[in-house]
Amino acid sequence: MRKVLILFAAIAAAVLAAAPAQAQQTIKVGVILAYSGQFADPSAQMDNGIKLYMKQHGDSVAGKKIELLRRDTGGIAPDIAKRLAQELIVRDNVDMLVGFALTPNALAAGDVSAQAKKFMVNMNAATAIITTKSPYMVRTSFTVPQLNQTLGTWAYRNGIRKAYTMVSDFGPGHDGEAAFHKGFKDAGGEIIGAVRYPVANQDFAAFVQRAKDANADAIYIWTPGGPQPAAIGKALAERGIDPNKTKILGQGELTSEDALKNMGDAGLGIITSFHYDYNHQSAMNAAFVKAYNEAFARNPDMFSAGAFDGMHVVYEALKKTGGKTDGESLITAAKGMQWESPRGPMRIDPETRDVIQTVYIRRVEKVGGQIVNVEFDKVENVKDPFKAAMKN
Amino acid sequence: MTSSALTEPQRYLEAQIRWRPVEIAFWLATLLPFVLAPNYLVLASQIAITALFALSLDLILGYAGIVSLGHAAYFGFGSYTAGLIAKWGWGEPVTGLLMAAAAAGVLGYVSSFIIARFRHLALIMITLGFGLLLAEAANSASWLTGGADGLQGVRMWKLFDVFAFDLYGTTAYSYSLAVLFLAFLVARRLIGSPFGLALRGIRENAVRMPAIGAPARAHIRKAYTIAAVMAGLAGALLAQTTETVSLETLSFARSADVLVILILGGAGRLYGGLVGAIIYMVARDQFSGINPQYWYFWIGTLLILVVLFLPNGVLGGMARLMRFARSRA
């Protein structure tokens, strides 16, 4: 009899321990990022963006405390991302899911957000269709078509008639290629050659040589970042391509802070389209960069900005709902939200729940001894053109 | 030849197949998560899937001695096949599972003709090459596989028309566990048969085996195909229970992970893959929760310690400890 009682007590204790604590005064936010592996640095920057926002605005909203639960996907792992999202909701009772550096992970978690009806903030993953996965999801970063189709149109409007494109041979690269081609050709330009290079490619000499042989007005390059921009810059210099004669165009990752540091003078003259740079001239951004440097001893980048703005949406939505955390209330509060971000003006499209922002056209120049991106043109209020086209 | 010489190998094999109490306890323990850890069932189902994958590698690595650095090719192939079948409209889980496993088996059978002809480093690198080539092909064929974004639109019907794949993972774990158990029974029978003995002979000395009447290459091809079917089964399970498929299922990282898991648990032992999968994935989940950025460090340290103190994997080390304890008793 005693043994049965002890067994009973043990099982009861185990069940109670497994049951989550119901704390009505906390809002639990599940943060799913690729903290380890190849995408550790972008994830660290995103985490920093979240931390900075909370530092500046306090860790309570609408009378409740915000609690972050961080989970690591280890890289591209939609099965793990999905499981983590499920566990956060089922086991830890989170009220919303944020983060998502990578598209496959965001897509998988989107399924869970839709099924469980939980608010989700995609702070980085940039493939256009992601927001269609769940009616409770918003995005606060950018979409690949938004930046690249705009660049294509801009290129034609600024005198470029023949372009040669080279992109990384995987999803986002293909998307960039398709978007640039569309923008450029729709405006009247001619694509005289298009090549896709292997994802893990380290040496660009062969590809740059082919581009040179094609004799275009401009070479468009899409790279996700990492060691490639530096290698591209060097290949361009080694093969003797003059950025004044042949324009080099690309998405902002080509000229990120790291890339410019490694490229050196080889990067001067490259033109990119992007939504955020730490060198953006505005009072708000200057303050943001300063605070970021004080807290983390480095400059913010687009990952930091995406996460920072993502937390802004979380806080403002909670203020609007008065602390209610169900998916329906939060998404209604988030739709149409408009504010001034360190990157410039930002809006959440009420129809697509995606980001509407200014796309800046920048050129790499030497300013005060530093090699930076200098914004010299911009296109405002850019919606995601891919989803806009899907409607028609 | 006396009758005792004929029955010795038979009795040895029978001893292998007999169920030991600790095994029965193990399988009963796999039912515990339903009761004790109902919030961890999704993790449990992924552990079961990894265990099945590791078991399939054990068949060729532990028993036949074929070191493969590209076994994820069959896992991923099964995964994509199951995903595509569901995407194209047939969402019934069990038939989809069987079709995907068969497809992986065909791929395994075809590649086995090349695999069986090589040994040592050349074999390792050829398996690696095949795996990398398949992964590249899947990336290029993004019209079919969805490329880097992964396969979208995989929707499974209810299992046996009753059990839906839900957020809690109850159906997922039951399904995966059942498939693992059935595959395990098959593997057990195989290992405990003359075929299994022949495989071990091939592992020890492939040149000699034909001399005693065991066709080495044919046996290797058979074992490799069966291992491919099992790996495909595991991959298909993952696709069905998570309703996602990504290029990662074909990656070198997955092949390397399963190899580490098997060596950790103890290759050449029936439960090696299962034990390795449980330890590795639970450790990874825990370390990752404590320290998302540096869990690698702890896993690496765990591996080093296991090799130093438990040679031949956890099961190998434990077997040695048991022998030591028994000799002292």
Next chain:
Amino acid sequence: MIASVFGVLFDGFAYGMLLFILSVGLSVTLGMMNFVNLAHCSFAMLGGFVTVTLTDQLGWPFLASLPLAFLAAALVSVAFERGLYRRLYGASDLDQCLLTIGIVFVSVAVAAYIYGTIQQPVTLPSYLRGTVSIFGHSLGVYRLFLIGASVAITATLIAALEYTRFGAQVRAAVDNQRMARGLGIDVDRVFAVTFALGSGLAGLGGALAIEIVGLDHAFAFTYLIYVLIVVAVGGLGSITGSFVAASLLGISDMAGKYYFPELGAFLIYFVMVALLMWRPLGLFGRR
């Protein structure tokens, strides 16, 4: 067109030379002692980080940091060999795999912890940057330097192997370890020294690689595959084999990308599988 062919060949050969320096140590030690050291690229990574620390944070000139990259990797490898590897010489291949993979995991985590996960910068002296015109072809100066350094290293290694007593002992140990021991050669000492040299070369390779392929915390993983390919295709225990295999792979990789960019990464794996099916022991392998 010919100019571009030559350019492609030149760049490919330079890349191949980098792979050679990274791989030659593993080829010889694997051939000699059959010890599966998958942590070989961790030593390469160590050399790379030593150079980064010296040039970026302490302001050393690049060339001066190279011998230190070599030494640091060699010394650390001696520590590992004495402390850990020695215990597993008799262990199964699988156990050696597991141990060295564990070391790779730990090294990647440590690198991430100390240096972060970003791309590491390297500042080259001005005389190693840019291009120079030779016979009308514009060739990268750094790549010329890389080729020159590799050829010098190869020549030194082969000369040492052929003309010194130690070299003879190494050759004997690779050919037939048991016999060499029987002849009174202290194989363990020969192996220890060879292992240190091989790891040192890997460290040097890691330092030289930064400019060509970049360096980050995951280098030890990323380059493991390429090094294994060179070692397998070249043949275990053969310096010439590694040289030829590395050149072949570097050039075919580059040529493939130039002439068949749609094939992309396929080519290098395809070439490897084909070569291994033709010559399972590697191009210059013996056993």
